[in-house]
Amino acid sequence: MNMDTQIKHREQISALADGQLADGEWAIALECAAEEADGRESWHAYHVIGDVLRSPDLGACGHDRAFVARLRTRLLAEAEGISSTVALKENPELIANYDPSTLGLAQKYQENERRAPSAANDSNFRWKLLASAASFAAVMAVGWNVMSHLDEAASGARLAQSSSAPARITGVSSAVAVGEPGATTPGAMVMVRDPRLDELLAAHRQFGGTSALQNPSGFLRNATFEGGAR
Amino acid sequence: MKLTFQLRLLLALCAGGALPCAVAQTPVQGLTPAVAAALPAAERTAGEWLLRLHEASRQRAYLGTFVVSSASGALSSARIWHVCDGEQQMERVETLTGAPRSTFRRNDQVVTFLPETRVARTEKRESLGLFPNLLKSGDHAIPEFYSVRQTGSERVAGFDADIVQFLPRDALRFGYRIWSEKRTGLVIKLQTLDAAGRVLEQAAFSELQLDAPVKMGKLAQMMANTEGYRLEKADAVKTTAAAEGWALRSAVPGFRPMSCLKRPAPSGPAAADGTVQWIFSDGLASVSLFIEVFDRQRHSQEGVLSMGATQTLTRHVNDRQGGEWWLTAVGEVPAQTLQAFAQSLERRK
Numbered sequence: 001m002n003m004d005t006q007i008k009h010r011e012q013i014s015a016l017a018d019g020q021l022a023d024g025e026w027a028i029a030l031e032c033a034a035e036e037a038d039g040r041e042s043w044h045a046y047h048v049i050g051d052v053l054r055s056p057d058l059g060a061c062g063h064d065r066a067f068v069a070r071l072r073t074r075l076l077a078e079a080e081g082i083s084s085t086v087a088l089k090e091n092p093e094l095i096a097n098y099d100p101s102t103l104g105l106a107q108k109y110q111e112n113e114r115r116a117p118s119a120a121n122d123s124n125f126r127w128k129l130l131a132s133a134a135s136f137a138a139v140m141a142v143g144w145n146v147m148s149h150l151d152e153a154a155s156g157a158r159l160a161q162s163s164s165a166p167a168r169i170t171g172v173s174s175a176v177a178v179g180e181p182g183a184t185t186p187g188a189m190v191m192v193r194d195p196r197l198d199e200l201l202a203a204h205r206q207f208g209g210t211s212a213l214q215n216p217s218g219f220l221r222n223a224t225f226e227g228g229a230r
Numbered sequence: 231m232k233l234t235f236q237l238r239l240l241l242a243l244c245a246g247g248a249l250p251c252a253v254a255q256t257p258v259q260g261l262t263p264a265v266a267a268a269l270p271a272a273e274r275t276a277g278e279w280l281l282r283l284h285e286a287s288r289q290r291a292y293l294g295t296f297v298v299s300s301a302s303g304a305l306s307s308a309r310i311w312h313v314c315d316g317e318q319q320m321e322r323v324e325t326l327t328g329a330p331r332s333t334f335r336r337n338d339q340v341v342t343f344l345p346e347t348r349v350a351r352t353e354k355r356e357s358l359g360l361f362p363n364l365l366k367s368g369d370h371a372i373p374e375f376y377s378v379r380q381t382g383s384e385r386v387a388g389f390d391a392d393i394v395q396f397l398p399r400d401a402l403r404f405g406y407r408i409w410s411e412k413r414t415g416l417v418i419k420l421q422t423l424d425a426a427g428r429v430l431e432q433a434a435f436s437e438l439q440l441d442a443p444v445k446m447g448k449l450a451q452m453m454a455n456t457e458g459y460r461l462e463k464a465d466a467v468k469t470t471a472a473a474e475g476w477a478l479r480s481a482v483p484g485f486r487p488m489s490c491l492k493r494p495a496p497s498g499p500a501a502a503d504g505t506v507q508w509i510f511s512d513g514l515a516s517v518s519l520f521i522e523v524f525d526r527q528r529h530s531q532e533g534v535l536s537m538g539a540t541q542t543l544t545r546h547v548n549d550r551q552g553g554e555w556w557l558t559a560v561g562e563v564p565a566q567t568l569q570a571f572a573q574s575l576e577r578r579k
Contacts, residue, residue, distance in 0.1 A: 196528065197535075197542065197558070200505075200518075200520050200558050200560060201540070201542070201560060203466075203493070203507060203518070203520070204507075204516075204518040204520075204540075204560040204561070206353060206355065206464070221296075221298055221420070221433045224296050224297075224298045224306050224307065224308040224323065224325065224433070
């Protein structure tokens with residue numbers, strides 16, 4: 001069986017596990033999952049992954065804790081000076097006591113990660129993305145950029161007032177726009193955190209959010225976004 | 231046979247929403263929304279679009295995850311519960327990023343719970359009730375300053391949506407691209423665009439359940455349960471710009487003064503003077519001018535700041551009597567609009 005067929009089979013089994021197949025495809029995938037060794041393994045792995053994703057409690061393995069606790073007790077019982085490696089070598093039952101099925105599962109997991117990254121770990125990947133997005137948001141609480149060269153902005157505004165040429169106006173807004181560090185001179189932008197400014201901002205949102213768009217989206221926007229300013 | 235045909239025609243009109251049919255729809259206020267809903271999407275005017283977007287949330291219960299992201303990379307999200315029985319509108323917003331915070335809204339009454347500090351802030355957002363009336367009466371100048379265009383349709387959060395663009399006719403405001411759910415009109419995605427068409431900020435449902443079983447009684451109960459929380463009331467009082475001695479030499483095109491508030495200064499010797507907040511809106515964008523007595527220690531950095539669609543300008547203002555003031559202008563508008571406000575602001579006292 002070549003690599004492509006194998007991947008295709010795994011995709012089918014993944015879809016089967018999610019209950020997304022019907023009729024012909026369903027029969028083929030079922031046969032594959034039942035008859036082929038690789039198919040059976042994938043079928044099992046996808047279910048385990050699904051179960052762990054659906055209930056994180058399954059991921060926190062009690063066996064591991066018990067094992068570590070036993071290991072600690074035994075290590076403490078060993079005479080000083082003997083390294084932990086030696087302790088393990090001399091006490092093979094420590095490893096033997098470790099639930100082999102759990103160990104096997106972890107191996108399957110790793111193999112699976114290696115062999116079928118896209119199909120099996122789609123949802124897994126989304127979770128990672130979510131997690132990183134969350135931490136990103138936590139770190140980047142406020143993204144205020146200060147233009148210390150007020151003159152620059154002021155002259156831009158005068159230009160915009162004296163002429164309505166769109167090109168010039170574009171220039172002004174890009175100099176002020178966020179997330180375009182290249183648009184302004186390096187060093188002109190500084191991050192500030194000013195509690196008084198946060199306060200005024202909140203007041204603006206509370207009383208000043210007068211917009212025909214604010215119901216519902218504006219209110220939601222403000223209620224959602226206030227956290228970003230704190 | 232003739233009767234059957236008439237019946238069919240009537241049913242077709244009801245289904246299309248052309249007639250305010252009490253059987254087919256929940257009661258709507260007046261004829262306008264029903265008529266607006268019946269028009270083919272391409273023919274709707276700015277006012278009709280805004281009314282449709284607004285009415286959509288009035289007649290729906292929904293549940294979803296709302297994500298706001300800005301060009302600077304800041305990302306916030308919240309879980310939303312919304313329910314409306316035609317009269318009362320209730321909403322619950324649970325932030326998923328940053329400090330935990332629950333916001334409850336019943337019409338214009340808002341309670342914000344901050345579990346970390348055990349503080350519950352109560353406030354009345356009068357502006358929330360302002361625009362539907364303006365939209366219905368047609369007393370707004372939105373079409374003068376924005377052109378509206380439907381640019382296509384797209385699927386968002388699993389729903390087919392019309393894409394509508396509100397593009398500014400001058401450089402004093404940003405543009406908006408709105409995804410409105412085809413069947414209900416509900417806004418499911420909103421982008422704020424700069425003059426070059428770049429997205430400054432985006433707010434969207436990443437996941438949405440329309441007509442979800444959201445219970446108003448349950449939300450009301452949660453909103454009222456402030457036990458264990460210290461209640462804080464918004465302490466701003468209404469005033470007028472003229473009474474505070476402020477005026478604009480020339481109006482900034484499109485922006486009308488909406489209200490003026492005064493709140494006590496946070497602390498210090500200038501506490502008696504307080505901060506004046508003068509609020510303007512052009513219908514879609516809003517600007518707040520915060521004016522307080524200049525304090526050399528706190529007010530040092532003049533400049534323009536930018537976060538997503540929100541711009542801020544700080545400036546030292548001298549009046550003719552030698553008084554010194556500090557202006558902080560905040561708005562979802564280009565920085566040059568704030569400059570125009572700052573240049574026009576004048577002390578008349």
